[in-house]
Amino acid sequence: MKGKKHTADNPILEAIRAIVIGSVAGALLSAILLGLSALGFVSAGNFSQNVISPMMLALSVLGALTAGFVTAKVSHKRGLAYGAVSGLLLFILYLVAGLIASKEPVSVTAVMRMIVMILSGAIGGFLGVNKKSKVK
Template sequence: MKGKKHTAGNPILEAIKAIVIGSVTGALLSAILLGLAALGFVSAGNFSHNVISPMMIALSVLAAFAAGFLTAKVSRKRGLAYGALSGLLLFILYLIAGLVASNEPVSFTAGMRMIVMILSGAIGGLLGVNKKSKVK
């Protein structure tokens, strides 16, 4: 087939494609969830500021899980490894955005967030590759 790029012959390109698609989708989901959380904070008016950090980590975990799940659905193989890599790529995107937004050094919380996002991406990938699709 002329004019079409195929990655079927190159497993590395297939893996990169699946990981990038999953990570970008996880980043979009994260942006939507963060927007909804900000809207909730603004509409609540009076809230404890101690809730913000755990909520951000929870949203990061959810986004990494979704990224790993989608990565496994796209690749249909190696869900654990590809999911972990998509969680790592999503963390790197978060880290770069955080470093650009503030001039503060990387903290211990960032290391914890990296570990948690890699693990949740791996779990999402594991569940995504093992989930049976419905036959129509």
């Protein structure tokens, strides 16, 4: 119980904890969906290369939306702000992974993905704060 009191006294640590938990949840969902998509592409055999970029953007949006939602559920406050920050953190994780894997410079699509993920995280945070819990 002593650790719980310590984080309750420090709102910055509480916010960082919620944002990290939400971002990890969004990254896990993205990894699962990416694995399922890769499995689908492999089993399909022949597919268009034009499908990959929009699908990656959609997976990014779902991951950021989940990250914002979980962040807001953990923090119980400031859904838009915390959700946007969790979407930004998730984007930074994607960006670092992409730069390590491809060693290419950052493109304009990365900026577009960042904006979309921040907005998606904010929307997820808004939905997470405003969603009413069921009373048992």
